[in-house]
Amino acid sequence: MRHKCRSYLSTFLFFTLLLSQFTGLAYAAGQQKVLVLEISDSITPVSDDIVADAIAFAENDDYEALVITLNTPGGGLDETIDIIEQIAATDVPVIGFVYPEGTKAWSAGTLILISTDIAAMAPYTIIGSAQPVTVTASGTEPVEEAKIVNALVKRATENAKKHDRNQTAAEEFITKNLNLDADTALEYDVIEYVSPTLGDLMSQVDGEEVKGKVLNTDGADITYYEPSLRLAFMNIISNPIVSSLLLLLGVYAIILGISNPGFGAELFGIVAIALGLIGTGFDVNIGALFLIIVGVILLVLEFQAPGFGVFGIAGFVCIIAGSVLLAPTDFPRNYTPAEFQRTLIISVSAPTVILGIFLVFVIYKVFEVRRKRPLFGELIGDSAKALDPIGNGQEGYILHHGQHWKARSSDLIEKGDKVKILEKDGVVLVVEKLEEEDELDK
Structure with a gap:
């Protein structure tokens, strides 16, 4: 009987261990991670540092992909070029996503979007307005210097060509201030996907081959990148x-x-x-x-x-x-x-x-x-009102032009009596009672 119990126990432990291994493998296979970096304001001198940190984070923790959500009016060109080069250099698939609904990725944001491995937009979002302009005293003027414009156009069209996107649209973003909504951008092959949510986008891109890697993003855990305290502070002041x-x-x-x-x-x-x-x-x-x-x-x-x-x-x-x-x-x-x-x-x-x-x-x-003339000189000869009884060696306060002054007098002065300022002794005014006939004469 004891031998049978040991046999049953061994069999139970064997199947439990086998089941746990299969469960662990299935859990590991289904728990892919996607890192999300939000760019929700101007692209500043610290933006490229934040992107570099997020890419390093995704590389070290074996994330399936890095999603950069864009909601930006644009920003620094040097930082934008640096971000584009970082996207090209990393082995992590980078997905650009203009998100959430109703937002935009203008100018520098458009260049970043068309340089990502997969480009997507949420409904009712806009990209474009990439013609360089400068503000002058008379208004705004487009930058027409061929050296600058041609360099921007070439960079945009080469990035579009690399990802099989519409090169003509990439050029017209810069030369004609072209703007496109999500549906038109999809129709013109500027982007690959239109999606209302991150979760839906992860389901759509699942199975895509990017940088020699087949994406397994359907149902993946979405982790939002949080910059370090230093980078967060720099992001604010920049x-x-x-x-x-x-x-x-x-x-x-x-x-x-x-x-x-x-x-x-x-x-x-x-x-x-x-x-x-x-x-x-x-x-x-x-x-x-x-x-x-x-x-x-x-x-x-x-x-x-x-x-x-x-x-x-x-x-x-x-x-x-x-x-x-x-x-x-x-x-x-x-x-x-x-x-x-x-x-x-x-x-x-x-x-x-x-x-x-x-x-x-x-x-x-x-x-x-x-x-202003010295205030003390203006006091002498003025009238004031007693706020306390004054006299018989008792000092009190008087009111003169809204100011309270300590005063003394050889006269007996009751509260509410009118007084005349005779002189100033230190911080104390010397006053006398102002009789009614004196007040009328004054």
């Missing part, structure tokens, strides 16, 4: 609006700090300027910085001068002009449509004007105080 505002905020903080030392505003200004410069990748307009520095010097001189005049006005104008020039709108630093570049200028210049008006108000108040 936003063109944020970095430009940091520079301007730092400038005004230094002005106020120099004019009113002791509050640490100048230290805050130095930190803000340093962060702004880091955010722009140190690629700042030297002329703009020169104008802002001159403006700072003029405004500081205005604070030190006896009145409000030409220094303050000139300094304010210099800072406004420099702030507009600081906004990264010139091509190829900022490869975005003209509409976004105008929005960027407004976003930077509007706070500058508001801060400038506030600064003018502060300077005006300083000027007003400087021109």
